[in-house]
Amino acid sequence: MPLAVGPYGQSQPSCFVKMGFVMGCAVGMAAGALFGTFSCLRIGMRSRELMGGIGKTMMQSGGTFSTYMAIGMDIRC
Template sequence: MPATVGPCGQSQSSCFIEVKIGFMIGCAVSMAAGAPFGSFSCPRLGLRDRDLLGGVRKTTMQSGGTFGTFMVIGMGI
């Protein structure tokens, strides 16, 4: 089946592409917010050196995955 063309000669994207873009945007925004949060919360827990970097990375990835999932649900609806 050929791709349909929009009004300005652009091809329309599929639902899967829209959902994938929603996840990437949600993940990037939340990771940008999760990095400072992890940077402030991990030292308060007493983490130092490698544990501190691992804690910040874990906090950043968890917040990115969580909000990315919510963005996927929103884009799917």
């Protein structure tokens, strides 16, 4: 597979790294929704506080897992 080159000569991340990042983000956010909902309800959060807690957990787990998946796909390719 040829290496993609940007307008100034630097190489762009390959499709596999981008795909790994997006796939990791989707999986991480789904896991964050499940675990975030459970943990926020367990400590007694309600309404706006609950939605903020779930969103924060989703963003954290999505970002973390997408980084690991992108690195893993980069090593694999």
